[in-house]
Amino acid sequence: TTTLRLILGDQLDASHSWFKQVSPNTVYLIAELGQEATYTTHHVQKVCAFFSAMAEFANALANCGHQVIYLTLDETQHYSDLPTLLEHIITSKQLTAFEYQQPDEYRLAQQLAELAWPNVTKNKYDSEHFLLPFDDIKAQFAANKHVKMEFFYRRMRKRFNVLMQDDEPLGGQWNFDSQNREYFKQQDLADIPSPLLFANDVSAILARLQRHNINTIGKAQSQLLWPVNRRQSRQLLDYFCQHLLIRFGRFQDAMTENSRADWSLYHSRLSFAINAKMISPSEVINKVIQYWQANQQEISLTQVEGFVRQILGWREYVRGIYWGNMPKYATKNALQAQRPLPNYFWIANTKMNCMHQAIKQSLDYAYAHHIQRLMVTGCFSLLAGLHPDEVDQWYLGIYIDAIEWVEMPNTRGMTQFADGGIVATKPYAASGNYLNKMSDYCKSCHYNVKLKTEDNACPFNSLYWHFIQRHQQHFNRNPRMTMVYKNWQKMDEHTQQAIINKANNLLENIESL
Numbered sequence: 001t002t003t004l005r006l007i008l009g010d011q012l013d014a015s016h017s018w019f020k021q022v023s024p025n026t027v028y029l030i031a032e033l034g035q036e037a038t039y040t041t042h043h044v045q046k047v048c049a050f051f052s053a054m055a056e057f058a059n060a061l062a063n064c065g066h067q068v069i070y071l072t073l074d075e076t077q078h079y080s081d082l083p084t085l086l087e088h089i090i091t092s093k094q095l096t097a098f099e100y101q102q103p104d105e106y107r108l109a110q111q112l113a114e115l116a117w118p119n120v121t122k123n124k125y126d127s128e129h130f131l132l133p134f135d136d137i138k139a140q141f142a143a144n145k146h147v148k149m150e151f152f153y154r155r156m157r158k159r160f161n162v163l164m165q166d167d168e169p170l171g172g173q174w175n176f177d178s179q180n181r182e183y184f185k186q187q188d189l190a191d192i193p194s195p196l197l198f199a200n201d202v203s204a205i206l207a208r209l210q211r212h213n214i215n216t217i218g219k220a221q222s223q224l225l226w227p228v229n230r231r232q233s234r235q236l237l238d239y240f241c242q243h244l245l246i247r248f249g250r251f252q253d254a255m256t257e258n259s260r261a262d263w264s265l266y267h268s269r270l271s272f273a274i275n276a277k278m279i280s281p282s283e284v285i286n287k288v289i290q291y292w293q294a295n296q297q298e299i300s301l302t303q304v305e306g307f308v309r310q311i312l313g314w315r316e317y318v319r320g321i322y323w324g325n326m327p328k329y330a331t332k333n334a335l336q337a338q339r340p341l342p343n344y345f346w347i348a349n350t351k352m353n354c355m356h357q358a359i360k361q362s363l364d365y366a367y368a369h370h371i372q373r374l375m376v377t378g379c380f381s382l383l384a385g386l387h388p389d390e391v392d393q394w395y396l397g398i399y400i401d402a403i404e405w406v407e408m409p410n411t412r413g414m415t416q417f418a419d420g421g422i423v424a425t426k427p428y429a430a431s432g433n434y435l436n437k438m439s440d441y442c443k444s445c446h447y448n449v450k451l452k453t454e455d456n457a458c459p460f461n462s463l464y465w466h467f468i469q470r471h472q473q474h475f476n477r478n479p480r481m482t483m484v485y486k487n488w489q490k491m492d493e494h495t496q497q498a499i500i501n502k503a504n505n506l507l508e509n510i511e512s513l
C-alpha cells in the first residue's frame with residue numbers, strides 16, 4: 001500500500017470514480033472522530049446515523065475488495081484531531097500519498113488544505129456529488145452579492161435539461177409555488193400515509209458515545225429510524241414516489257399537530273441520505289421525474305416541479321451562497337441581534353404551542369420540515385432578535401441533515417436576515433396570523449392568536465410589530481415592505497405604543513413565554 005484515501009462521514013458515495021477500480025496500493029480510511037462528534041452539540045440520532053452509515057459504507061467497500069481501515073471512537077480517542085490521526089497512519093504505514101475529496105464544509109476544507117508531510121504527495125478530488133461543479137460556484141455567487149434563487153434555478157433547469165421542452169419550461173411555467181400553499185382540512189388528514197421508518201440497531205454506538213462522554217441532545221433510540229445505507233436510501237426514495245409525491249407540492253407548507261397525521265407529512269425525509277451522499281441529487285431528481293412520467297394521470301406537474309425546485313434549485317443554491325461567501329458569512333449579523341437563545345429551545349417547555357410542537361418533534365426525531373424550521377422556530381428567533389451564532393448552533397446540532405454548508409445559509413441567511421439580504425430580498429417575519437392559516441397549532445394554544453396586547457395575546461403578534469418598528473431604518477425603503485410600513489403608520493400612536501410596550505415586556509420575560 002502506498003496511498004491513503006480519506007472518506008469523510010458525509011462522503012458515502014459508492015458511485016464515486018475512486019471506487020471504479022480495486023487497487024492493492026490504496027487504503028481507505030473511515031473514522032469516527034471526537035472532533036466531528038463535538039464541533040457542536042449534535043442530536044444523538046444524528047451522530048448515530050452518521051456513524052452507522054459510515055460503518056455500513058466501510059463494509060460495503062470491503063465486500064467489493066477494497067482495503068479499508070475503519071476506526072471507532074475507541075480507536076481514535078487518543079488522537080486530538082483528524083490531522084494527528086492522519087499523521088500517525090501515514091508515518092506508521094510509511095505511505096507516500098494522501099488523497100481526499102473536496103469537503104463541503106469550510107472548516108474541514110481548511111483543515112485538510114493545511115496538511116503537509118515531507119515526501120508525501122497530496123491530491124484533492126471533486127466529490128462528484130452536486131450538479132453544479134465546484135469550480136463554477138465563484139462565477140455565479142460573488143461574495144456579498146444577492147443572487148436570486150429563482151433565476152439560478154432557471155439556469156440550472158436549462159443547463160441540465162430538467163423539466164424542459166426545448167428552451168421552455170414544461171407546462172409553460174417555471175414555478176408553481178402559488179398553487180403549493182394549501183393547509184390541511186379535516187378530510188385531508190386521514191389520507192396522510194405513515195412514514196417509512198427503519199429500525200437500525202445503533203445500541204453499540206450509543207454505548208460508545210456514553211463511554212467517551214460525547215455530549216448530545218434529543219431523544220436516543222437504539223433502533224434508528226433513519227436510512228443508513230444505499231439500499232435503505234433508495235427504498236425511502238421509492239416510498240416517496242409511490243406515496244408522497246402525489247401531494248408533496250400541495251401540502252409543502254402545511255403543519256398540523258393532529259394525531260391522525262404523522263410527523264413528516266408529505267415530506268421525503270431524504271435530506272440525510274442525500275447530504276451523506278448515499279444517494280445523489282441527480283438520481284433523486286431523475287427517479288422522481290421518471291415516476292411522474294409513468295403516472296401522469298394521477299400526479300400533477302405542480303407536485304413534481306415543487307420537489308425538483310428544492311433539490312435542483314434550493315439545495316444547489318445554498319451551497320453556492322455558502323462557498324461564495326465563506327468564511328465571512330459565518331460572522332454576519334446585519335440586524336445586530338444579540339439576545340441569547342431561551343432555554344426552551346433545548347427542552348420544548350414553552351406555552352407557545354407552535355414552538356412547543358416544532359421543538360418537541362425536533363428533539364424526538366431530529367427532524368422538522370422546512371416551514372416549521374423557517375416560519376416557527378426561525379421566525380420566532382428573528383422577531384425576538386436572537387443572536388445568529390446561537391441560532392446557527394441550535395440548527396446545526398439538532399437536525400439529522402444539518403451540515404454547515406446547508407444549515408448556515410438557510411439559518412443565518414434565509415431565516416435571520418443576518419447576511420443583510422444575500423439570500424432573501426425581505427425578512428421572513430410573520431405574525432401569528434400566518435401560523436394560524438397554515439397550521440392547527442393555535443387552536444390548542446395557551447395564547448390567543450387574534451390578540452396583540454392582552455395578557456394571553458399571541459407573542460408573535462406584538463413581536464412582529466416590534467421587529468418592523470426597530471428595523472425601520474433597514475427596511476422602510478425596501479419595496480417589498482412598503483405595505484407593511486404603511487399598515488404600521490396607519491395605527492394610531494397609542495396603539496403603536498401599547499404593542500411596543502407589550503413586546504418589550506415579552507422580551508424581558510422571554511424565558512417564561
Ligand code: FAD
Binds near residue numbers: 267274368395401
Ligand atoms: P423535503 O421537503 O422532502 O424536500 C426534498 C429535499 O429538498 C430535501 O431532502 C433537501 O435535500 C432539499 N431541500 C429542500 N429545501 C431546501 C433548502 N432550503 N435548502 C437546501 N436543501 C433543501 N436542510 C438540510 O439538508 N440541512 C440543514 O441543516 C438544513 N437546515 C435548515 C435550517 C433552516 C432554518 C431552514 C429554514 C431550512 C433548513 N434546511 C436544511 C432545508 C430544509 O428544511 C430541509 O432540507 C428539509 O426540511 C429536509 O427534509 P426532507 O428531506 O423531508 O425535505
Ligand code: SF4
Binds near residue numbers: 432445
Ligand atoms: Fe403560536 Fe401564537 Fe398560534 Fe400560539 S397562538 S400557536 S404562539 S402562533
